[in-house]
Amino acid sequence: MSKTITPLIAGNWKMNGVSASLAELTALGQALTAGPAPRAIVVICPPATLLAAASAHGASSGILTGGQDCHPAKSGAHTGDISAAMLADAGAQYVIVGHSERRANHGETDELVRAKAEAGFAAGLKPIICVGETEAERDAGQAETVVERQLAGSIPDSEATFVVAYEPVWAIGTGRTPTNAEIAQMHARIRGVLTARFGERGASVNILYGGSLKPSNAREILAIEHVNGGLVGGASLLAKDFAAIISAV
Numbered sequence: 249m250s251k252t253i254t255p256l257i258a259g260n261w262k263m264n265g266v267s268a269s270l271a272e273l274t275a276l277g278q279a280l281t282a283g284p285a286p287r288a289i290v291v292i293c294p295p296a297t298l299l300a301a302a303s304a305h306g307a308s309s310g311i312l313t314g315g316q317d318c319h320p321a322k323s324g325a326h327t328g329d330i331s332a333a334m335l336a337d338a339g340a341q342y343v344i345v346g347h348s349e350r351r352a353n354h355g356e357t358d359e360l361v362r363a364k365a366e367a368g369f370a371a372g373l374k375p376i377i378c379v380g381e382t383e384a385e386r387d388a389g390q391a392e393t394v395v396e397r398q399l400a401g402s403i404p405d406s407e408a409t410f411v412v413a414y415e416p417v418w419a420i421g422t423g424r425t426p427t428n429a430e431i432a433q434m435h436a437r438i439r440g441v442l443t444a445r446f447g448e449r450g451a452s453v454n455i456l457y458g459g460s461l462k463p464s465n466a467r468e469i470l471a472i473e474h475v476n477g478g479l480v481g482g483a484s485l486l487a488k489d490f491a492a493i494i495s496a497v
């Protein structure tokens with residue numbers, strides 16, 4: 249079933265990047281257009297300040313863009329926030345919602361994440377809805393329970409297209425990853441939850457793996473069943489590394 253899903257490789261630049269960093273995007277575009285066409289949809293989620301420029305930069309080489317977060321409201325008195333419509337206006341096609349750094353640093357609940365995903369839908373964006381357990385939760389044998397709860401609470405009831413990213417919190421930026429068997433088990437579980445809730449549509453949702461994905465482990469992780477791409481942090485900042493992950497698909 250997952251074989252028919254076009255993989256998606258998304259780079260999350262987090263709070264990294266100034267205008268000079270667009271050179272990496274140029275280099276990435278050159279790498280992608282020099283070789284055989286990538287077998288994945290390629291998305292870069294730069295900081296909001298670079299979104300419009302990154303969208304323009306990526307257009308010629310097929311690199312799509314996404315925001316890293318959005319406010320659930322369309323507009324209004326929300327100083328410092330950004331709406332999904334603004335991201336779309338800046339050229340984004342995707343928006344990451346519910347990243348564990350936002351859940352941890354900004355106290356985002358499943359309910360809020362769901363509202364943000366709905367705002368993304370309303371603006372015509374594809375939300376990349378993030379879930380993942382902490383190390384303590386995994387050690388306590390609760391990883392699947394936690395992820396199931398997050399999926400149930402964070403994904404809106406909608407006909408619109410969305411993406412799920414499984415990012416174990418303890419694997420983010422640590423160089424540690426779950427075993428292939430652990431990734432396979434969790435992704436199969438997520439697929440089960442999606443098909444139980446959305447039927448056939450749930451069978452075609454991209455389920456991304458994220459957390460210390462890098463050129464040296466991309467090939468084996470991206471080959472695991474129900475892993476339909478990756479959400480890449482640190483290794484997306486350098487075109488050479490990100491291109492290597494894309495070509496591992």
Ligand code: 13P
Nearest residue numbers: 260420421459460481482
């Ligand atoms: P790293 O690839 O740096 O571990 O980050 C993963 C991540 O959080 C992507 O959203």
